Amino acid sequence: xxxxxxxxxxxxxxxxxxxxxxxxxxxxxxxxxxxxxxxxxxxxxxxxxxxxxxxxxxxxxxxxxxxxxxxxxxxxxxxxxxxxxxxxxxxxxxxxxxxxxxxxxxxxxxxxxxxxxxxxxxxxxxxxxxxxxxxxxxxxxxxxxxxxxxxxxxxxxxxxxxxxxxxxxxxxxxxxxxxxxxxxxxxxxxxxxxxxxxxxxxxxxxxxxxxxxxxxxxxxxxxxxxxxxxxxxxxxxxxxxxxxxxxxxxxxxxxxxxxxxxxxxxxxxxxxxxxxxxxxxxxxxxxxxxxxxxxxxxxxxxxxxxxxxxxxxxxxxxxxxxxxxxxxxx
Amino acid sequence: xxxxxxxxxxxxxxxxxxxxxxxxxxxxxxxxxxxxxxxxxxxxxxxxxxxxxxxxxxxxxxxxxxxxxxxxxxxxxxxxxxxxxxxxxxxxxxxxxxxxxxxxxxxxxxxxxxxxxxxxxxxxxxxxxxxxxxxxxxxxxxxxxxxxxxxxxxxxxxxxxxxxxxxxxxxxxxxxxxxxxxxxxxxxxxxxxxxxxxxxxxxxxxxxxxxxxxxxxxxxxxxxxxxxxxxxxxxxxxxxxxxxxxxxxxxxxxxxxxxxxxxxxxxxxxxxxxxxxxxxxxxxxxxxxxxxxxxxxxxxxxxxxxxxxxxxxxxxxxxxxxxxxxxxxxxxxxxxxxxxxxxxxxxxxxxxxxxxxxxxxxxxxxxxxxxxxxxxxxxxxxxxxxxxxxxxxxxxxxxxxxxxxxxxxxxxxxxxxxxxxxxxxxxxxxxxxxxxxxxxxxxxxxxxxxxxxxxxxxxxxxxxxxxxxxxx
Numbered sequence: 001x002x003x004x005x006x007x008x009x010x011x012x013x014x015x016x017x018x019x020x021x022x023x024x025x026x027x028x029x030x031x032x033x034x035x036x037x038x039x040x041x042x043x044x045x046x047x048x049x050x051x052x053x054x055x056x057x058x059x060x061x062x063x064x065x066x067x068x069x070x071x072x073x074x075x076x077x078x079x080x081x082x083x084x085x086x087x088x089x090x091x092x093x094x095x096x097x098x099x100x101x102x103x104x105x106x107x108x109x110x111x112x113x114x115x116x117x118x119x120x121x122x123x124x125x126x127x128x129x130x131x132x133x134x135x136x137x138x139x140x141x142x143x144x145x146x147x148x149x150x151x152x153x154x155x156x157x158x159x160x161x162x163x164x165x166x167x168x169x170x171x172x173x174x175x176x177x178x179x180x181x182x183x184x185x186x187x188x189x190x191x192x193x194x195x196x197x198x199x200x201x202x203x204x205x206x207x208x209x210x211x212x213x214x215x216x217x218x219x220x221x222x223x224x225x226x227x228x229x230x231x232x233x234x235x236x237x238x239x240x241x242x243x244x245x246x247x248x249x250x251x252x253x254x255x256x257x258x259x260x261x262x263x264x265x266x267x268x269x270x271x272x273x274x275x276x277x278x279x280x281x282x283x284x285x286x287x288x289x290x291x292x293x294x295x296x297x298x299x300x301x302x303x304x305x306x307x308x309x310x311x312x313x314x315x316x317x318x319x320x321x322x323x324x325x326x327x328x329x330x
Numbered sequence: 331x332x333x334x335x336x337x338x339x340x341x342x343x344x345x346x347x348x349x350x351x352x353x354x355x356x357x358x359x360x361x362x363x364x365x366x367x368x369x370x371x372x373x374x375x376x377x378x379x380x381x382x383x384x385x386x387x388x389x390x391x392x393x394x395x396x397x398x399x400x401x402x403x404x405x406x407x408x409x410x411x412x413x414x415x416x417x418x419x420x421x422x423x424x425x426x427x428x429x430x431x432x433x434x435x436x437x438x439x440x441x442x443x444x445x446x447x448x449x450x451x452x453x454x455x456x457x458x459x460x461x462x463x464x465x466x467x468x469x470x471x472x473x474x475x476x477x478x479x480x481x482x483x484x485x486x487x488x489x490x491x492x493x494x495x496x497x498x499x500x501x502x503x504x505x506x507x508x509x510x511x512x513x514x515x516x517x518x519x520x521x522x523x524x525x526x527x528x529x530x531x532x533x534x535x536x537x538x539x540x541x542x543x544x545x546x547x548x549x550x551x552x553x554x555x556x557x558x559x560x561x562x563x564x565x566x567x568x569x570x571x572x573x574x575x576x577x578x579x580x581x582x583x584x585x586x587x588x589x590x591x592x593x594x595x596x597x598x599x600x601x602x603x604x605x606x607x608x609x610x611x612x613x614x615x616x617x618x619x620x621x622x623x624x625x626x627x628x629x630x631x632x633x634x635x636x637x638x639x640x641x642x643x644x645x646x647x648x649x650x651x652x653x654x655x656x657x658x659x660x661x662x663x664x665x666x667x668x669x670x671x672x673x674x675x676x677x678x679x680x681x682x683x684x685x686x687x688x689x690x691x692x693x694x695x696x697x698x699x700x701x702x703x704x705x706x707x708x709x710x711x712x713x714x715x716x717x718x719x720x721x722x723x724x725x726x727x728x729x730x731x732x733x734x735x736x737x738x739x740x741x742x743x744x745x746x747x748x749x750x751x752x753x754x755x756x757x758x759x760x761x762x763x764x765x766x767x768x769x770x771x772x773x774x775x776x777x778x779x780x781x782x783x784x785x786x787x788x789x790x791x792x793x794x795x796x797x798x799x800x801x802x
Contacts, residue, residue, distance in 0.1 A: 006454070006458070007454045007455050007457075007458035008458065010454075226453060226454065226455050227455050228441075228445065228453060228455040228456040228459050230437060230440070230441040230444050230445075231444055232437055232440060232441070232444075233437070284459075284462075285455040285456070285458040285459040285462060286437070286441050286455065286456075286459045288436045288437045288441075289437065290436070
């Protein structure tokens, strides 16, 4: 028996599921509510997340907690400079058969999962980093002549350390462009420090219960995709992305001066998907310009490449994007 | 979503848009008027100002200027108003955006209208979005988007002073007699009056430096260019003629006796012949009235005679031989006509008449002068002389072609007093030397005129006595 689900029901269900997952993760994570919401937004939007922060801020704990809350297979990849692509994708191994023979058996790598934690991704070599390109974009793994389709939902949550850049390999622009969000994890507040101490240095333990499953997440993902988009919202998103491209009609003088490479069309896709999640969270059936403005920074901050002049002057990307938004809204 | 819900929303939206359009049109019209009115006021002095400047050169066709003076500000006001009205968007989207902004309803109305306009079937979320706007539409229908957007004051009278300014300029343009083209004449007249009071020795000394050859290039030169060189001396001709025709001893006011005075070497052509006839007519007229000093009547009669001469001069070129045949009759007995030098005789001169004679240009009564003049110049000279007589005492002695047999003296004019070259075109462009038409100021002529005037006025009592002696 099928039950017709109205849009309002869908919106309500989405909001409830989102709140449950957030609350469950909040039992383990102290603070970082914006980061949690952004990670969940990316999860429901079907995108990948890059978390940047100094060590000890709970980036790995966050992803592992989310995986337990949504009851999805979780795998962690600790990237090192000696890691090879086969270590991520998998490889064929020679195994012994029962009759004493030998055969090659493909052993999938840790990338074959639903939620993948790529810890310190910038420590891996570009060759290894490129192994994630196909997985993140196509959601399949090709090893030799074997292609393995990954199950939905699939989400890569990578982390990187902004310090200790020696011996690291910055992610190329092509790979950075495949992440939906780049979230900057900051230090906790003073009150959060108290809670962190209480939770982690005492004997109390916290259990994370699964409040969602694979089917629920896929369903909510389809609800997100069905959210209506007006032409004005599309135009707003398109002009925002074009405003980040130097030489475009909407580019500001600051962009022309400091930006070497602007956002790609993936930026528009990211804005639309993330704005739909925001509209659902606000209880609306359509996207408005405000939904796009809210998720502008996490979607576009890692897609801009600044030139040497901007680096020398230490131009802040977030401030530059804020100025672009103000200039376009004026 | 039921079909009737969608149609209901569509109808409500259409009502809302029509209502909003009416309101916005009203706002746009008020704003257009508020912009057009100051533009109209500011542009009212434009045409009167142009008319004021135009009056410096040309008389104003009153009807045309009045029409333009009223029409231009109205046109400018209408244009400004139309541009302002046309610039304000009153389409569907702008109307709905105005309501959204007024009600703080985000993009609900515009999104619903957009979904209703599309051809594809509506998705669940689109239908839900349309249905969500129903309460917003009903709230908008009961509200107004005009509000305080338009000020209550429709016409701003900040620029009201422009109206009296425009009227003032209009009055100046039409009432003030603005004539800037007569500095030479005015100066010459004033200078002549000043020179009249100067001692005679000053004039004599001024003219003793050099013998003026008025007709230094034209006696046998039929070239119009050469004649043009002499055309500048047109104003000298009457004065010269006066000097030529008038006897040195004819110091009376009888212009007839002065008609055939010393001849200046001037090109004599048909103009001279005609001028001689004219002079005779004028002399006959002046004889009857000069004694009574009835200047006005003489002026009128001379005017008519001069008009005749101007007409005849323009009819064609007379033969030089004909002129030469007649020249002996007009030549002074002293043969000054053959002399390349200009000879001037004392003659009884009236101050005003000499001025007129100078202004008339070359006098064909300078007998003995050979030369060729264009018919146009002859006519112009005559007309110059005639019109200049309108306001002055006629100088019959300048116009009559009878040569005085009395003693003749030569006076040498300084080079500075020599008549400058005047282009024929300049002459022809001034068909009549009227007192109200500006002349090309020529200092040499004016100086020479001054000299002649001085001589005339200095010799006036003496010339009258001489004339009486000659006649007797």
